[in-house]
Amino acid sequence: MPYAKIVGSGSYLPPKVVSNDDLAADLATRGVETSDQWIRERTGIQQRHLAERGVKTSELATLAAKAALEDAGAQASEIDLIVLATSTPDFVFPSTACLVQANIQATNAAAFDVQAVCSGFVYALTTAEVYIKAGRAKNVLVIGAETFSSILDWNDRSTCVLFGDGAGAVVLSASEEPGIIGAKLHADGTKMPILSAAGNVSYGEVVGDPFLRMDGQAVFKFAVNALTQSAHQVCDEAGVSLDDIDYMIPHQANLRILSFLGRKLGVSDDKIVVTLDKHANTSAASVPLALDQARKDGRLVPGKLALLQGVGGGFTWGSVLVRM
Numbered sequence: 001m002p003y004a005k006i007v008g009s010g011s012y013l014p015p016k017v018v019s020n021d022d023l024a025a026d027l028a029t030r031g032v033e034t035s036d037q038w039i040r041e042r043t044g045i046q047q048r049h050l051a052e053r054g055v056k057t058s059e060l061a062t063l064a065a066k067a068a069l070e071d072a073g074a075q076a077s078e079i080d081l082i083v084l085a086t087s088t089p090d091f092v093f094p095s096t097a098c099l100v101q102a103n104i105q106a107t108n109a110a111a112f113d114v115q116a117v118c119s120g121f122v123y124a125l126t127t128a129e130v131y132i133k134a135g136r137a138k139n140v141l142v143i144g145a146e147t148f149s150s151i152l153d154w155n156d157r158s159t160c161v162l163f164g165d166g167a168g169a170v171v172l173s174a175s176e177e178p179g180i181i182g183a184k185l186h187a188d189g190t191k192m193p194i195l196s197a198a199g200n201v202s203y204g205e206v207v208g209d210p211f212l213r214m215d216g217q218a219v220f221k222f223a224v225n226a227l228t229q230s231a232h233q234v235c236d237e238a239g240v241s242l243d244d245i246d247y248m249i250p251h252q253a254n255l256r257i258l259s260f261l262g263r264k265l266g267v268s269d270d271k272i273v274v275t276l277d278k279h280a281n282t283s284a285a286s287v288p289l290a291l292d293q294a295r296k297d298g299r300l301v302p303g304k305l306a307l308l309q310g311v312g313g314g315f316t317w318g319s320v321l322v323r324m
């Protein structure tokens, strides 16, 4: 049975960079009070990239996908499946994956979206791996892309300072060499009250509350415990020790969550890839953005073992162990 191996990665961030000071000044015009100091101390975030109003998730995803194809040295026609994780799709339908399929002219690819919020990329990668291992696909484009700025209540300082927009992608291909060596996904729908965007369009009207709402402290505690347990479980099942992991790429939500996680697992800070200072929380895009950065800056060279982790709305969470 072939392995599924990451053979290329790419990312795209919208050009507009908004520092904490810029954001605080902008929010002040609405009477919303925040500061660079509060955001840095509570989250570690220094800035975020924000898409201009009207820019769609598929546009960011298409550029990340093209970068990943180029990095892999692959043609779009060689892709037989596109799995795209997002909670901010362009439309109710068609799926954002289909829009990307058209944009890159992946004429031989099936395409669908995965909705698992901030765990989306880990869910999408695991799904893609299963297709490859089953012999149903050889080259899969796995994308995490979001325009989370479009679902934020910019009058709610407890959420709007935390998120950014962006997209990351990998090409996952069938290989005789080890690639993904373990994966485990989880869900608990009873946790909906602590994180949701519980609105939809029905009979032509927005029904419910379409903005992201969160109980920050409850999410914080849940995330630390879920990621800790998930790391132990995926490592135990794969027969590897936490000491064998070269780099952890957890979902980038809050620097304090990452520090607690590292301490609980006994993983030193230098092994934890951090991009949230520059990107903020980009939901399904955060893990592939961080993975791409660590590949491009020379940390994730071939042979290194990486632990990818997602946690987010649903609740959903999970881990993937990848030999690069």
Ligand SMILES: CC(C)(COP(=O)(O)OP(=O)(O)OC[C@H]1O[C@@H](n2cnc3c(N)ncnc32)[C@H](O)[C@@H]1OP(=O)(O)O)[C@@H](O)C(=O)NCCC(=O)NCCS
Pocket: 033, 034, 035, 038, 039, 042, 043, 118, 157, 158, 159, 161, 214, 215, 216, 217, 219, 220, 223, 253, 254, 257, 281, 311, 312, 313
């Ligand atoms: C959201 C989060 C940063 C808040 O940090 P916290 O230390 O829990 O802060 P609290 O919610 O207790 O708020 C403390 C105070 O800061 C205030 N505050 C909240 N947001 C603020 C902001 N942007 N600027 C200034 N003050 C703010 C609150 O109103 C509160 O004031 P009060 O004490 O006068 O009532 C933190 O809970 C968190 O990161 N949670 C996880 C979020 C997450 O990861 N979500 C995505 C999961 S995928």
